Amino acid sequence: MLKFLLVFCACVYTVTAGKHDAYRSYSVHNVQVRDMSDLQLLQDLQLNLGVDIWEHGMGGVRDAVVMVSPEQARSFLEALDENGIAHSLHIADVAKSLEEHENDLASYRSSRQNRMIFNDYPRYAEVDAYMERIAATYPNLVTLVNAGPSFEGRDIKYLKISTTNFTDASKPIYFMDAMMHAREWVTTPVALYSIHRLLENRRPEDQDLLDDIDWIILPIVNPDGYEFSHTDDRLWRKTRSVNLNVSTECVGVDANRNFDIAFNTLGVSPNPCEETFPGPYAFSEVETAYIRDILFEYLPRIQLYNNIHSHGNYIFFGFGNRTLTPNAVHLHHVGSAMGAIMDTMKLFQARFYLVANSGIVLYPTSGTAQDYAQEIGVPFSYTLELPGYGYGFTVPPWFMAHMVKETWEGIAVSARLARIHYRRRFN
Ligand SMILES: [Zn+2]
Structure with a gap:
């Protein structure tokens, strides 16, 4: 019996201890980028060495955060030193920090009796059950729509919330989606909390948000990647599509480079094994095609x-090629109002929100959802980068109760301002 127990324990230990082993001795570095040429160097290192940029810095204002493998570390740090770029160690062993993150989650969950879905990191099935329950509870306000299956067959669902069943054209629609990038776990709770505040816990002062605006809320764009980030690889970013004509070695596409806007031109890697591979052609991924279809x-x-x-406390608007839209001033105004209200509630560990054209202040991109929506005619199209609180993608769960509330305030402000502009558009 003792022997059996020992064998059993050894197995359990191996499974838990091994889950993050792929990141053993990977390290994460803060990089003090000074200007655009430093940012360009990082982009080149991403392309040539394959380092994983967790956060693009802003020259002279914010550090970049970069993860490197043990094999990449030497060349990476040498390149920084040769160019006189200061850097410091942020995480010495990524595997260890992922294990700590998992322990945080386990102790958080065991200490809470009434677990709210938006104060945690719910799996796909839990989110699905929540949306089904909401639709059943509020049949006069909610329509649950199945956009279709993901690459691996998980239904991608969204809620339509409306007091007039989407028939009143005088109301603007606010469309939000989350979890396009699998490892950005804090994003789905924000979408779920918005559903909660519009329906289950609507406050009298927010009645106008329900009466005057129709909502489309899609909490998990990339369910395959999200589930994979729970079961196999916590830092997975892309979709999970397999295309043997593209690669026999690596799967998945960066969904936020896969939209049909300047496709495959800026901020992308031609290597299917890299994080910013845009796919073989625009909308090669069913998940991004569903977003396109909803927009149209x-x-x-x-x-x-x-x-x-997530992450970094940014509100970005188009375009990723450093050009601006004719309504850039209004875009900046609404984005700034959203950022400002969230800043009034910010925790000290978070940065202030920075509102800008991402191509101008950070780095050029192409094929993004934000740019695509803007280009086809959505007047206010944003990328919202939620806080990381210094933890990157693995924000401890006890931050979530605050983050969802803070972000909801930003969403509410942007919805009201967008409504004013919508009325101007038609009057
Ligand atoms: Zn992302």
């Missing part, structure tokens, strides 16, 4: 599209 189905009325990511 409701296009004349979608006033604001909020594509939610």
